[in-house]
Amino acid sequence: MKRILPFLLVLCILLGGCSTAKTNDKLKITTTVFPAYDFLREIAAGVDAELNMLIAPGMEVHGFETTLEDIALVSSSDLFVCVGGEDDEWVENIPETETKIVTLSSMVGPCEDDHYWTSPKNAITITEKLCENLCDVDPENAATYKENTQKYIEELKKLDSGFAETVKNGKTNTVVFAERFPFYHMANDYGLEYHSAFEGCSTETEAGIKVINQLIETIEKENISVVFTIEFSDNTVADRISSETGAQVLLMHSCHNVTEEEFESGETYLSLMTKNLENLKIALG
Template sequence: MNKKKIGIVILIVAILFAVGAIFENGIKKKEAVINQDNKLQIVVTSFPQYDFARAVAKDEADISMLIKPGVESHSYEPTPEDIQKIENADLFIYTGGENDEWVEGMLDSLDTSKTKLVKLEDCVTLIEEDETVGLEGVSTHSHEDHEDSDHEHSSEIEYDEHVWTSPKNAIKIIEKIERVLCELDEEKQETYSKNAQEYISEIDDIDMQIRDIVKHAKRKTLVFGDRFPFKYFVEEYGLDYKAAFPGCSDEMEPSADTISYLIDFIKEENIPVVLHVELSNEKVANTLAEETNTKTMCLNSVHNVSQQDFEKGVTYVSLMRENIETLKVALQ
């Protein structure tokens, strides 16, 4: 899932185009254009940030999401227009990590002196990514017998970037966004604080429901016939997991040994549900379900949403409430 090969060339070309477009079209300075409607201009890279910013700012800001609904976020490449939006923003929110490597280089090349930056990874305690998930016959929390892999990655620790999958982390991120908005727009501090606390209360309720489900659950293991972006979630609630792929791996097909191992595990443990993530082709999950006479269900990582769901106004909270219903079945 290494994205390092993407960044440098794409970034240089995109910035050159952006600079050319600025001069060619005579785009005005930020002060002249940014607040025509007297609203804060917020730019975010993906849906979790969009939802958290929306919850705190509501109608007091214009929010632009760079990675559009339904788009595979791991293959996103910034356009010149995207770069202009970031440079002209009052607040830019991004995740950080391998998936956002393009951001760090871009920020070094732009004038963001008047733009507040919020990096999700800076809001929480990071967890090292688990590359053993999905390996044939390997317990998900075991790091034994992988000395070659450990040596290969020892020079640079890779952290899981899906920090928002833990509701407790989501609260920390919202609190950070609230503080920054209050700094940017002091006259509306009371509004931002009220909005943030209302959303945090909803997420607190979700957290309590999940804890109750786990406390009374028959089992503690989730099986994913898919990628696995839930490290923060399972660590928060003390759950175990098995998955076809580690993290948000670029792999398309698991090995035959991995499939065989997961099939045996599902049968031996009487796992009732094979999980998949949102916007998945569900191919591996369906294969495992067919071979074990189980069913499939979605556990939504809230990484992105479909265009239809976006237009319907789904939120982090509404999707996590759907996850609660999934967990009730998966952990029975």
């Protein structure tokens, strides 16, 4: 996400093109990314609320640019949830508003890898904190939020246990990614060792011959049966490694965003992470 210039915000307000006032009494919640959107959807189930997600399904998250309409939507919301960190510096330029603004980074602690939700342990913490914030802005429905949160966390705990048991019982704890690696929190919390084409969430898209050969060597040396790819990838590197080693290509979804098809078909954080767990079981043996 790129920082929007402050003078554009001022211009927007002066022209009256972006109203920051709420137009009705319905609770309005806005998020930037899919995980926060999905957590809030679960927490606020049954409550008459408007839930918005700035980064549309299918959009490349790291190429997202804030629009004046986005600023207006945030400013007219009761609660705005973003990831925090460098990508969300534009939030600092939002005009004075009554909107309660919270970041995921403040809930679990800042980290170079801001894909906090890839660990179900963090997802539990985030869900609890989101519930607290919803109760603050809408105390009338606090009982519903707390009940929904309790039920949802039970499902997240099952997911957490599943990842822990899978790594504990696996024949190996090493995974190979033919992509960037937005799974630091998963690896750190469950004891996974990893090798990837790019460090963290690098903006690089083409792996060099040396990197590819190193991954091939790791797979052959450690007898690894799976090479992972991530969402929105064209699988070029993964397919090449697979052809050289016979390793199966499987998806590990970071959940940072979903495709339009995934969104329309009702995919959720839980459903995507459950698929991740099943693929991890195959990879670890």
